[in-house]
Amino acid sequence: MELSSIKYVIDALAYSLYAFLVGGLLLGLHRKIVARIQGRPGPPVIQYILHTIKFYFKEITFPITAGNPLYLFIALMSIMVWMSALYLGVVFNTSLLILMGLYVLQKIVEHGCGLSSGSPYGKLGGVRSVFSAAAEIPLFTVIGTIYLLTKSLIIEDIIRYQEIHGPIIFQLPFAAFAFFVLLLSKAPNSPFAIVKDKSIVSGYMTEHFGLLESLIMIADGIAWFVLLWIFIAVFIGPLLVSDPLLTLVGMVVLTFLISLLCALTPLLTPNHSVMIQIIISVLALVDLLRRIIVG
Amino acid sequence: MNEVPYNLLWCILSLTLGGFVGLAYSYNKYVKPYVEGNIDRWGLISGILGGVLFSIPLPYNINYPLSLFLLGIPLGMRPGYGRVELILGVSIAVLGYLIRGLIGR
Amino acid sequence: MSLNITSIAGKFYGYIPFGDIVLYVTEFSAISFIVAIFFTLVVYFTKPEKQLESQIGGFDTLNYVSLEELKIRRLMAILCGICTAFAMLTGDLFNYALFLALIGITNIGIVAAVKKEWVLNAAYYYGLIAMISTLPLFGGAALILAKTGTLSILELAKKPYDLLFQKILYAAGVVGETGVAPFYAAKAEMFRAPGAPYILMIHLSSLLIVIRTAEILLTI
């Protein structure tokens, strides 16, 4: 029995509550801004959190087509992935590579949600998520480019590098752009959000309703917080990341920019979305090779 | 290892709770889905009070969660309601914060 | 311990001298090892989904996975999971390439028992690509051995070698073997086969392998 471990557990829970509330409010703000640009009044900003709480008290049943326990476990795994990403990235500042591994596990969650339910809509959403795995390749090239610049992938070292040399966003503008496209593809209603396209009902979440949907929504809220934090930490650095309040301001600004883009651009078809992402990844790859060869 | 920003956690938590209270209140009071130019009396009072309370220092920094709770009430009101109240409250809060920063230093 | 490994994959926890196969444990490899093993367990316990096929004008039909088919597919999926888990830990380029080849074989094995024409076609094309790409994969490893005299990642991390061409060959091999972006057309069709958890294993293995490859290529 140690008092310190109780403190750690409570701290961990408090941090994830904080991340969920901030991420949920930002996603609500995103929806509000998109609605205002389209000339609708839009739901209140707390709508995302409200939905999560509402679904938490709804009934679930296991569909006859579902493959259990994967059907159930994949929703739990969604939270596990993003809480671990929150702790490893935001709290412990470990390697960027581990965070990218966890981001890739999010693809497994999407694919698994769609497949394990046995629903054709869910399957379509899952297969689209597999297609949009093309978005991960710029990620690796971004990692490579950052490593060439800073000689380390540990977030702590990257932040320390930026203390001396200034924000990376000015030194690697293309890598920042590629990462920004990744953020954009995670946002709802964005041009790259083919996974959650309304033409396939709710995409991979079609058969995960009620309580399970609420769990996935909690994970999505935390995910939004973590992704924005990583962007701010890696590309803007100690200027914003040293103070949690300034980080919050940065997140609001980023969400505002992403919402503007989401509201003003149409949703691409799957082929076009994948093609554009592949073009960006090829450009990022060329950038990486140029940096390796020129030095 | 980064510390948990507990002060911000309380602020965000109270903002959300205020939003819930505001939503429940406005749904009970108003039937029409969307009205322009309507000012709610209690929303106005809580918005102004929240704005004023933001820059009054209280022990344990309790003024920030309290004022955000009060500001959250007009923030969470149903679509179309509570806009003027929110803008008024936030502008009072920002004004008070700036004045306090100018005088206090 | 050389700085290269700890600055990429997090803390270094030690290595396991397992004969001449050296396994090393870092923060990254420990986490991905646990994820792979955990997922293999979930796959073992999961009953396969019953895929719903909608029919126009009639009642929808359910695609059941028969017991014989289930057994061989589950075995292949578990083998795939174990290979993925140990590919995360291994500290030797040649062993890593062997694990990759085995993952390619099990990936085909997972869908080979499905009696659907388009799935078998896709598996055939994927198999061709995987076989072709073993040449650059093992060739890259052999060239690295010829140039530096060692295949151990721990040894390679200590000195800076100029291995750009070998790395590109190795990466091309991995890309073909896991069937990522340019070769995705064949593999995406395989995902349409019924039977959720086993198909998911294909995806999980290739994604984890790609990240691990990024780590190795940055380290050496």
Add this chain to the structure above:
Amino acid sequence: MTPERKSGIVALIVGVLGFLYLILYSGDPLVAYLGTALFTPFLLYGIGVMFIPKSRRKKEGLLPFRGW
């Protein structure tokens, strides 16, 4: 007992045991944090299942509408 409730009770047991282990035996902050990430979803799901209302359907496990 419905399969949903059964899965919820299993999840609750896993979650509670995991948290007990974390509180009693873990000293390292990294293990405590990652363990929290591992076991919180089980607890959330287990508690959530206890709150779900009674089903109003005739046959359990079937959705009210399925098909084209």
